[in-house]
Amino acid sequence: MDPVINPYRPGAGRRPPLLAGREPLLAGFDIIRRRAEQFGEGDRSWVLNGLRGVGKTALLNELLGQVSGHGWITAKVEAGASAPLPMALSQALIRGLRTATGRHPEPGLRRLLGVFKAFSVKIDPTGALTLGVDVEAIRGVADSGRFAEDLTALFDVLGETARDLSVGVLLLIDELQEATLDELTALNMAVHHHGQADTPLPLAFVGAGLPSLPAQLAEATSYAERLYDYRPIGLLDQQASRDALIVPAKQREIEWTPQGLAAATAAGGGYPYFLQAIGKHVWDNARRSPITLDDVDIGLADARREVDDGLYRSRWERATRAQRDLLRAVGRIGGAEPAAVADVAKLMGKPRTSDISVARNELIKKGLLYAPERGLLAFTVPGMHDFIDRQP
Ligand SMILES: Nc1ncnc2c1ncn2[C@@H]1O[C@H](COP(=O)(O)OP(=O)(O)OP(=O)(O)O)[C@@H](O)[C@H]1O
Ligand SMILES: [Mg+2]
Known part of the structure; x- marks a missing residue:
């Protein structure tokens, strides 16, 4: 069918045609938004944690979309991408404040702009960051040069x-697992302070990252366990998987046959990225509506190829031979579930778990594995064990 009007969007951070199965989370956020607007009151900050490709970035973008029509001051950052977190946050806030100055009467923003100016100058003394608004820096509020203190003061203003x-x-901070321990500590301290007011200010912080993120935050400050509202982002259930495939097609007056849909949903395994790839390739290969089981069979092969090449193969090729042995063992033992390090070592014929710790640590550093709990190992990408099984 006409690829020009293909609605599906496999990839990273691409807005899906339908954000399936995330309605409860979005409804929860809508309450936060309305409380902020009507009562000037903020709620607990959120952490979205989940595997690669489950839709964390898509969700952050959706939250941004929900508030940006309402005149909110927003900033979205990716940790570890290029600049240190304070610098990245400063840059994103500059964009957010620029938008805000176009929307709100300037006297209401003056103090914030002045405090922010002193904050950003401290972070980037070269002055590469500029507000583009003529405002006197207000010193002594958020310009101590200590990120935790300054961030706390900035949150207040x-x-x-x-x-x-x-x-x-x-x-919003995406890929938060990439932040340094110091940065996470500063963030926790600012969020902690913010939550202690009698009526918390209407500031919502949402961080997103891999499943290791809650443990990293807790390592930075032990109270982080209670500080955030953790929202694990998982695979989609059957109904949401079906919706992800049929709703975008229906909007273009294309139907799926029940057999075709059942096969595509089963193959997708609830994995949002794979479902988008399936939708895209099945659509491109299908001749006409309704989409049949045959169309699915053909499209599925292409979808699998795209996901193998785009997701799994590069990760597999980054692993050394010894690391691959470990990955294979983790897949054999755990499948899609976490595997016990002790069992992995045993399967590999190693007497002690410490015998595999070098490879284990390297694979964690490369972002292929993570430790969901002490003594366990799991893949950061859903379906990795299947891919490994298919490797010679
Ligand atoms: N709820 C959803 N329903 C349907 N498709 C979705 C959903 N969420 C995300 N997708 C699609 O899945 C793919 C991956 O989404 P996204 O990049 O947001 O995942 P991620 O969790 O941020 O991954 P990573 O950890 O690699 O950054 C995209 O193609 C996106 O359009
Ligand atoms: Mg992402």
Whole structure:
């Protein structure tokens, strides 16, 4: 069928045609938004944690979309991408404040802009970051040069300003597992302080990252376990998987046969990235509506190839021979579930678990494995064990 109107979007961070199965989470966020706007009150910050390709970035973008039509002050950052977190946050806030100055009367923003100017100058003394607004820096509030303190003070001024304007602030950090321990500590301290007011300011922070993120946050400060509202982002259930495939097609007046849909859903295994790839290739290979089981069989092969090449193979090829042996053993023992390190070592014929710790640590550093709990290992990408099984 016409690839020009193909609705499916496999890839990274691409907005899916339908954000299937995430309605409860979005409804929860809508309550946060309305409380902020109506009562000037903030809620607990969120952490979205989940495997690669389950839709964390898509969700962050959706949250951004929900508030940006409402005049909120927003900033979205990716940790570890290029700049240190304070710098990246500063840059993103500059964009957010620029938008805000176009939306809100300037007197309401003056104090925030002044405090932010001093904050950003401290972070980047070369002045590469500029607000583009003529404002006097307000010194002594968020410019100590200690990120934790300054971030805390900045959160206050951001929240106060938003409350006065009857909007909220939304700060999003993606790939938060890449932040340094110091950065995570600073963030925890600022979020902690923010939550202690009698009426917390209407500032919402949402961090997203791999399943290891909650443990990393807790390692930074032990109270992090209670600080955040952790929202694990998992695979889609049957109904959501079906919706992800049929709703976008229906919008273009294309139907799926029940057999075709059942086969595609089963193959997708609830994995959002794979479902998008299946949808895309099945569509491109199908001749006409309704999409049949034959169309699915043909499209599925292409989808599998795309996902193998785009996701699994590069990871597999980054592993050394010894690391591959370990990956294979983790897959044999755990499959899609975590495997006990002790069992993995035994299967590999190693007397002690410490015998595999070098390979284990390297694979964690490369982002192929993570430790969901002490003594366990699991893949960061759903379906990796299947791919490994298919390797010679
Ligand atoms: N709820 C959903 N329903 C249907 N498709 C989705 C859903 N969420 C995400 N997708 C699709 O899945 C793919 C991966 O999404 P995304 O990049 O947001 O995942 P991620 O969790 O951020 O991955 P990573 O950890 O690699 O950054 C994209 O093609 C996106 O369009
Ligand atoms: Mg992402």
